[in-house]
Amino acid sequence: MASMKAVASFDGLPIDHPDALVDVTIDVPQLRPHDVLVRVLAVSVNPVDMKRRQSLTSSQTPTVLGFDAAGVVEAVGPQVTTLSPGDEVWYAGDVSRPGTNAELHAVDERIVSRKPTSLSFADAAALPLTTITAWESLFERFGLSGDSTGDLLVVGAAGGVGSVMIQLAKALTKVRVIATASREPSRAWIRQMGADEVVDHHDLANQAGRVAPDGVDYLFSPHSRGNVETYANIVRPFGHITAIDEPEGLDLVGLKPKSIAWHWELMFTRPLFGYDMIAQQKLLAATADLVDQGVIRTTVTKTISGLDADSIREAHEDIETGHTVGKVVVTQEN
Structure with a gap:
């Protein structure tokens, strides 16, 4: 089975602990029928990422965090109808599945939309969640x-x-x-x-x-x-x-x-219960149009290069100060 790099946690450790976030190599995810496989080019970090890391209990199995992402579709499941390989997309993920802090990420197409054409992947990743x-x-x-x-x-x-x-x-x-x-x-x-x-x-x-x-x-x-x-x-x-x-x-x-x-309000309710999931694709698509029309602007205030444990740690540290303005984004290095 093919493998990929990811950033993971094995325990709910304080962010200043060296093992709070670590670089790991894991299997590339298998696609469900409605999944797309996305090559992740940028992620943003939200307070929910910090809360989820802090709530983890000790385990031998790595937990990959991360929700917001922007990237390119590499493959699609057999029942996918709205997206194709090569599409540039943005989305906010599913709390019940492995996260986006990885090279590749599997996500249900119904909560994914084509990203705004006017935004870079970094600027787009700040917005979905x-x-x-x-x-x-x-x-x-x-x-x-x-x-x-x-x-x-x-x-x-x-x-x-x-x-x-x-x-x-x-x-x-x-x-x-x-x-x-x-x-x-x-x-x-x-x-x-x-x-x-x-x-x-x-x-x-x-x-x-x-x-x-x-x-x-x-x-x-x-x-x-x-x-x-x-x-x-x-x-x-x-x-x-x-x-x-x-x-x-x-x-x-x-x-x-x-x-x-x-x-x-919990934005994960739809994917958690499989309820009217396509509504999230539609609202992200509507927002992409507003962005491309110049009505909505990105909220990025800091960009960190290199989607690895050190970069994700820096982003978590920023969020934990409680004084973050706008969004912190981490990008894959080319």
């Missing part, structure tokens, strides 16, 4: 449309999801976007993304109340721990909150007096 999360939050969880108005509050907006959510909301809806950031580089970044108002999440109740005295209609939360009471104060009656984190012991009863709806 955050785009899917932002798109599903805005248009499926919140149910927004081109005619939607009101106020959208994006917490932690300088991160990967917030950076895309601001752009999508401004391009495809009529809502006013209020974005949170505390450091000046982050504030400058989210203004570049198109935020209408910028507030400090360290003083969220007062500052959100100042710019939206009647309450916000929609609130996106990547950091819900300790914030539910504040959210209950600043979201209007019958408003909506979508969260992507899962803090233990989260108590939502404070939202009941205002009948505030709480939604969960």
Whole structure:
């Protein structure tokens, strides 16, 4: 069987441990009927990569991490109908399968799209996971449309999801976007993304109340721990909150007096359950069109060369600081 190089973890070790991420040689994956085999040319690192690494238990079997990827299709399974060898693609992967930090990666065609022609592989790799999360939050969880108005509050907006959510909301809806950031580089970044108002999440109740005295209609939360009471104060009656984190012991009863709806968003739900998977291909294709039209821009702020353990480690270290603006991308060396 053919082999390939990959970056893997065998245990949930701290990132500064020499064995937290290691270079390995493993078998090239076998394709399922709907799979495409992608030669990975760039990946980006997300907080979920860090969380998954930290949650691993000791094993003799390597776990290859990574979700976001851009590359070229090398082979296709017998039931593939939407992609062909040679296609340049982007996608965000499947949490139940081996990851993208490898030379070659097998992924279901229904969650893969042709990448924007106007972007390099590095610039493209930054967008899929955050785009899917932002798109599903805005248009499926919140149910927004081109005619939607009101106020959208994006917490932690300088991160990967917030950076895309601001752009999508401004391009495809009529809502006013209020974005949170505390450091000046982050504030400058989210203004570049198109935020209408910028507030400090360290003083969220007062500052959100100042710019939206009647309450916000929609609130996106990547950091819900300790914030539910504040959210209950600043979201209007019958408003909506979508969260992507899962803090233990989260108590939502404070939202009941205002009948505030709480939604969960997990972009892996479709591939995990095989549910309407083609929707992710369609939304990535729609986003690729928006990128090529100059409506949506990449969110890369740092690129690291060499898809190996040292480079992936550097990216994880950056994410673990909690101060990353935009996205960190790692590219294969030619």
